[in-house]
Amino acid sequence: MDVMRGLEESGSSAPHPGVERLMLHFTPYSEDWSKLPVIVSGEGCYVTDDKGKSYIDGLAGLFTTQVGHGRSELAEVAARQMKELGFFPNWSMHHPRSLELAARISEIAPGDLSSTFFVSSGSEAVETVIKLARQYHKANGEAERYKVISRKIAYHGTTMGALSVTGLPAFKAPFEPLLQGFYHVPNTYEDPEGAADAIEEAIEFGPPETVAAVILEPVQNAGGCLVPPPDYWERVREICDRHGVLLVSDAVICAFGRLGEWFGIERFDVVPDMTSFAKGVTSGYLPMGGVVVNEKMSATLEGNAPMFMHGSTFGGHPVSSAVALENIDIIEREGLLKNVHELEGHFGDELKRMAADHPIVKEVRGMGFFWAVEVNPERADGTPLEGDEYDKYFKGVVTKKLLEGGLICRFDDKEDPVIQFSPALVADKEIISKIAGITDDALTELERELGYRG
Numbered sequence: 001m002d003v004m005r006g007l008e009e010s011g012s013s014a015p016h017p018g019v020e021r022l023m024l025h026f027t028p029y030s031e032d033w034s035k036l037p038v039i040v041s042g043e044g045c046y047v048t049d050d051k052g053k054s055y056i057d058g059l060a061g062l063f064t065t066q067v068g069h070g071r072s073e074l075a076e077v078a079a080r081q082m083k084e085l086g087f088f089p090n091w092s093m094h095h096p097r098s099l100e101l102a103a104r105i106s107e108i109a110p111g112d113l114s115s116t117f118f119v120s121s122g123s124e125a126v127e128t129v130i131k132l133a134r135q136y137h138k139a140n141g142e143a144e145r146y147k148v149i150s151r152k153i154a155y156h157g158t159t160m161g162a163l164s165v166t167g168l169p170a171f172k173a174p175f176e177p178l179l180q181g182f183y184h185v186p187n188t189y190e191d192p193e194g195a196a197d198a199i200e201e202a203i204e205f206g207p208p209e210t211v212a213a214v215i216l217e218p219v220q221n222a223g224g225c226l227v228p229p230p231d232y233w234e235r236v237r238e239i240c241d242r243h244g245v246l247l248v249s250d251a252v253i254c255a256f257g258r259l260g261e262w263f264g265i266e267r268f269d270v271v272p273d274m275t276s277f278a279k280g281v282t283s284g285y286l287p288m289g290g291v292v293v294n295e296k297m298s299a300t301l302e303g304n305a306p307m308f309m310h311g312s313t314f315g316g317h318p319v320s321s322a323v324a325l326e327n328i329d330i331i332e333r334e335g336l337l338k339n340v341h342e343l344e345g346h347f348g349d350e351l352k353r354m355a356a357d358h359p360i361v362k363e364v365r366g367m368g369f370f371w372a373v374e375v376n377p378e379r380a381d382g383t384p385l386e387g388d389e390y391d392k393y394f395k396g397v398v399t400k401k402l403l404e405g406g407l408i409c410r411f412d413d414k415e416d417p418v419i420q421f422s423p424a425l426v427a428d429k430e431i432i433s434k435i436a437g438i439t440d441d442a443l444t445e446l447e448r449e450l451g452y453r454g
Helices: 002-010 072-083 096-108 122-139 159-165 171-175 194-204 232-244 297-303 316-335 336-355 387-404 429-449
Strands: 041-045 046-047 055-057 114-118 147-153 180-186 211-216 246-250 273-276 289-294 359-366 370-375 410-412 419-423
Touching: 072 316, 096 114, 096 289, 096 316, 114 122, 114 297, 122 159, 122 211, 122 246, 122 289, 122 297, 122 316, 147 194, 159 171, 159 194, 180 194, 180 419, 194 211, 194 232, 211 232, 232 246, 289 297, 316 336, 336 359, 336 370, 370 429, 387 410, 387 419, 387 429, 419 429
Parallel strands: 147 180, 147 211, 211 246, 246 273
Antiparallel strands: 041 046, 046 055, 114 289, 273 289, 359 370, 370 419, 410 419
């Protein structure tokens, strides 16, 4: 307490007392964690830190708060459900809210996706996909099918199975050896014309009778909002059908309106055999995830297996389910899917207009409320930026300038460096234009530092 008082009296900003006790997620130890913002409140598309500074939450938390911050309806629904039934599992018994949510999801899911298994996160959802795929094939008389194909650079989660699906070597290295039977093919940015053919080649190399599933995001997140070519998903669907392989849409990020549809995959006129979801189903107000499977899969498991040998204590949690139901109602009631479709063009136009004045920008891409600006990691004379110099300018200048301007978004360099934007679905033209304006200022500062401007 004396140290804290001394800092206050000297005018210094005292670190939060828990800053040395909390282990942050995916945050380098080299950063001074005591200087990172402490977010204490939120309203709509804005959040406020403990110093009173407001920011546009240009990432919706983490592609999550679809209906925005501070929704009292969700708090009230959670409180009512806690008073009625705060917790009960979906093990050998039901409770009303998970039943209602499963029925609601079957109504809004594409095609014949109709049965939902609930978990607590996106990583658990992908883990569940792997288990469902393997047990389904065994129940279907094809026990040798266990291999899973996904894309390079793609991120699918942190649990050991989901990490095995993930196509980012640096993320996997600290935990190897991982699970066997996981293979990665070029994504649609690396090879736009041949990406679907690469999936077929991997299946044929498998050989086909050993391949269980192909797992893809509707729009790949890692690498920076990689929108596939128009016929990509239809081609992959045809390939999977021909080889008896399950097609899985990992919609943890893309579902519940991020692309202007309930599950994202609808943008590509394809129905997968399974889709994962999480994040936006509750707008992040409580943890929840799940997997929706088609009628053939659920019937095969029910007819040929004693049970699905998987479970999650908090899967289908009654309070999370109640919040998810109200969240879906808000999205419908306020026309948020329509809002995304109507403002998608404005979002892209604003970013492209901004980027036109910046020689350091390589590309703007995205769809819905899911966009990225890719930048060239080099000085004006073409000298590549590497190591500490790269960190100084891209992780330092860019991130600092964005925060100073009042914008929280994502600087991602899993492949080429990109700035990603994913605001709440309640965002309007003004918010989108502000996002572009603050980014404009940050890139201008970066270009000054790197010699693009006088």
